[in-house]
Amino acid sequence: MSLPSQTVALLQAARDLVKTLPADAVLVLTETAIDWDEVGRLLVGCRLFVAAENPALTKPLRDHPDWTVIDLDPEPRPTQERMNDALLKAVSEEMLQPGSHVVALYNGIATLEDAPEPVDSLSVIHLGEHLERMTSQDLRVLGTSVPLDVLRAVVELATEIGREGREGQPIGTILVVGDTKKVLGLSRFQNFNPFRGYTRAERDIRDREVREQIKEIAKLDGALLIGRDGIAEAACLHLGARADGLNLRKGFGSRHAAAAGISKHTNAIAFAVSQSSGSVRVFQKGEEVLHIEPLARPHVWQPFRLETQEEPDGEAGDDAS
Ligand SMILES: Nc1ncnc2c1ncn2[C@@H]1O[C@H](COP(=O)(O)OP(=O)(O)OP(=O)(O)O)[C@@H](O)[C@H]1O
Numbered sequence: 001m002s003l004p005s006q007t008v009a010l011l012q013a014a015r016d017l018v019k020t021l022p023a024d025a026v027l028v029l030t031e032t033a034i035d036w037d038e039v040g041r042l043l044v045g046c047r048l049f050v051a052a053e054n055p056a057l058t059k060p061l062r063d064h065p066d067w068t069v070i071d072l073d074p075e076p077r078p079t080q081e082r083m084n085d086a087l088l089k090a091v092s093e094e095m096l097q098p099g100s101h102v103v104a105l106y107n108g109i110a111t112l113e114d115a116p117e118p119v120d121s122l123s124v125i126h127l128g129e130h131l132e133r134m135t136s137q138d139l140r141v142l143g144t145s146v147p148l149d150v151l152r153a154v155v156e157l158a159t160e161i162g163r164e165g166r167e168g169q170p171i172g173t174i175l176v177v178g179d180t181k182k183v184l185g186l187s188r189f190q191n192f193n194p195f196r197g198y199t200r201a202e203r204d205i206r207d208r209e210v211r212e213q214i215k216e217i218a219k220l221d222g223a224l225l226i227g228r229d230g231i232a233e234a235a236c237l238h239l240g241a242r243a244d245g246l247n248l249r250k251g252f253g254s255r256h257a258a259a260a261g262i263s264k265h266t267n268a269i270a271f272a273v274s275q276s277s278g279s280v281r282v283f284q285k286g287e288e289v290l291h292i293e294p295l296a297r298p299h300v301w302q303p304f305r306l307e308t309q310e311e312p313d314g315e316a317g318d319d320a321s
Contacts (some may be wrong), residue, residue, distance in 0.1 A: 011042040029106035031116035051086035150230040162278035172275025174223035179268040191236035241265040
């Protein structure tokens with residue numbers, strides 16, 4: 001199996017970029033089977049990462065000394081999401097440093113619907129610009145009370161909410177994890193609890209499909225509450241813990257104060273997703289312990305407007321990208 005000439009040219013360009021920029025690694029995000037020996041030869045000298053939805057595609061590389069395989073969830077998702085997931089995973093599992101520069105090769109121009117397509121695009125990604133400290137070590141500090149796999153799932157959910165919003169609109173929320181009884185005792189429902197009547201499996205946030213459903217619920221006003229076992233317990237909560245005596249940064253409003261407050265008065269960890277910036281701040285014992293920037297916010301296409309046209313009311317500066 002030989003490589004198409006376009007793929008060869010892209011791989012050569014990737015290797016040149018790694019040398020001249022310099023960059024730390026090449027990430028190949030593939031949808032189709034590739035001649036890995038040839039790819040390895042063209043990228044000789046580079047640190048190599050590969051990610052694919054279909055594990056069969058990366059199987060030959062699993063025990064290969066030159067390649068690091070990043071496992072992605074198997075269901076089909078847009079390229080940007082898969083790339084973000086792969087990079088987040090590489091950083092959180094300490095395969096890559098948060099400040100790394102990565103040359104990514106992927107299929108960015110889909111022409112066939114629902115069919116795998118070859119690599120046609122190259123991007124240089126500076127992780128430091130998008131992603132602040134998030135290593136397993138950081139998560140382990142929090143993990144004293146909540147297991148690491150639950151924390152990872154919460155981080156993924158929070159960063160995806162911050163990055164994607166809903167229906168083109170940015171959304172903010174608070175995800176409170178752990179100490180559920182005490183949190184409920186200090187809070188009140190602003191609306192009915194949308195999780196009522198669902199089984200534990202249907203509320204387990206370690207399941208990607210459940211996380212997708214929860215993103216819909218996150219649109220509703222109020223905080224979400226998740227048990228330390230990863231089971232979502234409540235939503236639409238107004239967190240009532242007092243926020244006085246907190247040492248909060250300037251610019252934080254009531255959402256961040258509520259997240260910090262509940263973490264001070266309980267053993268829960270609170271993840272505040274900012275509606276205005278998409279960033280995720282993690283509070284424990286009333287202090288901000290972790291700050292995660294989403295890798296990218298989706299571009300929101302604005303209606304075409306001539307420069308001489310006046311801006312409709314309320315739209316000025318309303319750019320969520
Ligand atoms: N006690 C609370 N419990 C749950 N949610 C709250 C609480 N207080 C505020 N919020 C949420 O925060 C929103 C207001 O956010 P505000 O802009 O004041 O905060 P912020 O910290 O600046 O956050 P953002 O960066 O998202 O704007 C409210 O509409 C509500 O959804």
